[in-house]
Amino acid sequence: MTRYELEDRLLHGGDYNPDQWLDHPEILEKDLELMKKSKSNTFSIGMFSWSQLEPREGEFHFEWLDKVMDDIYSIGGNVILATPSGARPAWMSKKYPEVLRTNDKREKMLHGGRHNHCFSSPVYREKIAIMNQKLVERYGNHPALFMWHISNEYSGECHCDYCQANFREWLKNKYGSLKSLNDAWWAPFWSHAYSDWSEIESPSSIGETMVHGHNLDWKRFVTHQTIDFYEHEIKDLRRLTPEVPITTNFMADTHDLIPFQSLDYGQFAKHVDVISWDCYPAWHNDWETTADLASKVGFINDQYRSMKQKPFLIMESTPSGVNWHDVNKMKRPGMHLLSSMQFIAHGSDSNLYFQWRKSRGSSEKFHGAVVDHDNSEENRVFQDVKAVGEALEKIKEIKGSYKAAKVAILYDWENNWALNDAQGFSNASKRYPQTLQEHYRYFWNHDIAVEVVTSEADLSKYDLVIAPMMYLIREDVMARFASFVSQGGILVSTYITGYVNENDLTYLGGWPQQLQEIFGISVKETDTLYPNDRNQLRYGAQTFEVKDYCTILELGTAESIVYYEEDFYAKTPAVTKNNYGQGQAYFIGARTGLDFLEVIYDQIAKETTLANSWVIKGDKEVSVQSRDFDEESYYFVMNFSESNKMIEVASESLDLITNTSKDCQLELKPYEVLLLKLKQN
Numbered sequence: 178m179t180r181y182e183l184e185d186r187l188l189h190g191g192d193y194n195p196d197q198w199l200d201h202p203e204i205l206e207k208d209l210e211l212m213k214k215s216k217s218n219t220f221s222i223g224m225f226s227w228s229q230l231e232p233r234e235g236e237f238h239f240e241w242l243d244k245v246m247d248d249i250y251s252i253g254g255n256v257i258l259a260t261p262s263g264a265r266p267a268w269m270s271k272k273y274p275e276v277l278r279t280n281d282k283r284e285k286m287l288h289g290g291r292h293n294h295c296f297s298s299p300v301y302r303e304k305i306a307i308m309n310q311k312l313v314e315r316y317g318n319h320p321a322l323f324m325w326h327i328s329n330e331y332s333g334e335c336h337c338d339y340c341q342a343n344f345r346e347w348l349k350n351k352y353g354s355l356k357s358l359n360d361a362w363w364a365p366f367w368s369h370a371y372s373d374w375s376e377i378e379s380p381s382s383i384g385e386t387m388v389h390g391h392n393l394d395w396k397r398f399v400t401h402q403t404i405d406f407y408e409h410e411i412k413d414l415r416r417l418t419p420e421v422p423i424t425t426n427f428m429a430d431t432h433d434l435i436p437f438q439s440l441d442y443g444q445f446a447k448h449v450d451v452i453s454w455d456c457y458p459a460w461h462n463d464w465e466t467t468a469d470l471a472s473k474v475g476f477i478n479d480q481y482r483s484m485k486q487k488p489f490l491i492m493e494s495t496p497s498g499v500n501w502h503d504v505n506k507m508k509r510p511g512m513h514l515l516s517s518m519q520f521i522a523h524g525s526d527s528n529l530y531f532q533w534r535k536s537r538g539s540s541e542k543f544h545g546a547v548v549d550h551d552n553s554e555e556n557r558v559f560q561d562v563k564a565v566g567e568a569l570e571k572i573k574e575i576k577g578s579y580k581a582a583k584v585a586i587l588y589d590w591e592n593n594w595a596l597n598d599a600q601g602f603s604n605a606s607k608r609y610p611q612t613l614q615e616h617y618r619y620f621w622n623h624d625i626a627v628e629v630v631t632s633e634a635d636l637s638k639y640d641l642v643i644a645p646m647m648y649l650i651r652e653d654v655m656a657r658f659a660s661f662v663s664q665g666g667i668l669v670s671t672y673i674t675g676y677v678n679e680n681d682l683t684y685l686g687g688w689p690q691q692l693q694e695i696f697g698i699s700v701k702e703t704d705t706l707y708p709n710d711r712n713q714l715r716y717g718a719q720t721f722e723v724k725d726y727c728t729i730l731e732l733g734t735a736e737s738i739v740y741y742e743e744d745f746y747a748k749t750p751a752v753t754k755n756n757y758g759q760g761q762a763y764f765i766g767a768r769t770g771l772d773f774l775e776v777i778y779d780q781i782a783k784e785t786t787l788a789n790s791w792v793i794k795g796d797k798e799v800s801v802q803s804r805d806f807d808e809e810s811y812y813f814v815m816n817f818s819e820s821n822k823m824i825e826v827a828s829e830s831l832d833l834i835t836n837t838s839k840d841c842q843l844e845l846k847p848y849e850v851l852l853l854k855l856k857q858n
């Protein structure tokens with residue numbers, strides 16, 4: 178059994194940068210003492226240590242890392258050892274400028290920052306292969322080695338000649354002939370047809386970006402090339418340490434906390450053993466409620482859990498504030514425990530931090546850390562971290578548990594790219610990821626578990642699949658929708674669905690036939706509204722406001738359950754329901770607020786067994802998430818509000834965090850979190 182498999186603790190600790198403190202042995206000594214005191218057990222090391230590991234070309238220094246590995250082992254800790262490709266030493270940039278990126282304007286980037294390396298550069302590939310081989314040979318059998326952390330937050334793109342050549346190769350493999358490429362890209366448009374492969378270049382912001390198939394293929398290529406580089410990095414690690422799991426830290430897009438936009442993580446996930454990600458919500462901000470933000474955090478955690486249908490890791494989070502939000506506010510008392518437990522509640526087996534010790538200089542010297550410049554265990558942040566460490570020890574029996582959901586929301590990266598590129602509708606109001614998060618919000622409000630999956634997922638295990646705004650929809654996805662619904666599933670889709678195929682070419686002959694059959698309607702027109710325009714929907718005796726998009730529909734076999742109230746399409750269907758085979762397909766033609774989604778999903782939840790039957794009387798700001806083993810169920814009850822809350826649940830329980838018994842009436846203080854253990858019978 179590997180160290181990873183044997184580990185029965187939840188992971189607590191984080192990014193440790195001893196390479197910044199090698200001249201301060203007393204600090205490194207103190208770190209070990211504080212690691213133990215903070216109940217930390219796992220450290221990610223080496224992400225940015227290339228200039229300490231190889232200060233001059235071919236001159237390697239591993240002694241310091243040997244000592245760090247041994248020291249962490251001596252206190253019973255795990256090491257997640259990183260490959261250092263996220264930042265390269267200056268000698269390399271100077272001697273081999275090809276390792277640096279060229280931006281889309283074809284400007285060569287200069288040395289500086291990090292994440293500034295070309296994924297195609299043969300020299301960079303050669304150098305990282307040498308480094309990674311040395312790391313695996315030296316530490317592959319080290320007893321502290323727990324997991325490989327490949328590079329850091331892979332992202333970005335390069336437009337150098339190597340990348341252009343690789344892009345052309347990738348296109349040749351994909352299309353075989355220029356004729357097929359020109360057809361797929363609708364290239365005669367504005368005279369873009371190519372007569373030789375060498376004419377093709379990556380899209381540039383100072384050149385032509387109007388050929389949508391070209392843009393979409395470039396984005397696919399960037400994902401491909403990033404994964405190709407990652408695969409290159411792990412070759413020797415896989416070969417020499419097949420039993421050590423491999424991860425790389427994924428991200429979210431930050432201000433809005435929506436899924437990461439520029440890489441198709443659905444594809445990348447297939448190549449990693451354990452999903453891990455870095456989560457930095459702006460708690461206590463001034464533009465949304467704590468519950469609004471908590472729901473978005475929940476969405477992305479659910480997405481990462483769903484990728485492999487097993488527990489994931491939080492690789493980075495902050496114990497207090499960060500340094501790169503517009504305003505870097507500290508966590509209020511109670512928030513650190515609550516936000517840490519939320520990760521675990523959605524399926525993480527860790528809460529790891531960036532960073533262990535606050536650096537003394539450079540851009541992250543004011544970023545939150547477990548150990549501050551005061552080097553003390555007395556301050557509030559250290560005490561908060563220690564409290565999380567103690568709580569994780571008390572609840573460690575949940576490690577490895579999982580909760581399968583009956584509801585899936587489909588997130589499709591290619592659809593998002595194509596929709597953002599589409600010149601039509603309104604660029605400001607497309608908001609595909611945010612729309613998915615609004616639909617998710619109903620389920621979060623009602624404590625119903627959700628998985629967030631790609632359009633390649635096996636849908637048969639779900640009762641309800643929600644696929645809003647599937648502007649780009651492949652024929653095989655339509656076929657899988659058809660078989661899902663015909664076998665008894667419930668499918669919900671919305672406005673701006675069914676426009677283009679995988680090449681971003683529109684479907685011809687009206688709304689795709691297969692969608693017409695599934696939904697029992699045909700889409701005639703989509704009206705895009707100005708930001709201040711409103712329409713109304715009538716549903717029974719209630720009316721609901723509509724904004725941004727209104728689809729004009731023609732009924733086939735579907736029934737209309739909601740009508741428009743205004744404009745030239747007043748009294749025509751806005752929301753429809755169709756019986757198709759054993760199941761039903763709902764089409765929400767207009768963009769509504771959460772008020773209408775609450776009503777429609779309430780109806781769907783009543784017709785199925787989706788509702789969380791354990792919560793008798795919930796509260797929209799108190800989130801309940803469960804994790805299960807076959808015999809046991811655990812419920813996290815989390816108050817994401819600034820006031821006291823009461824909820825009622827179906828059974829008595831034991832709170833593992835405080836070791837106290839709880840009856841069915843649960844009273845929660847602001848930001849309070851409970852982890853309740855139930856016996857299933």
Ligand code: GAL
Binds near residue numbers: 329493541
């Ligand atoms: C992450 C990165 C870390 C650190 C952190 C600060 O994106 O991986 O190295 O910079 O942000 O929040």
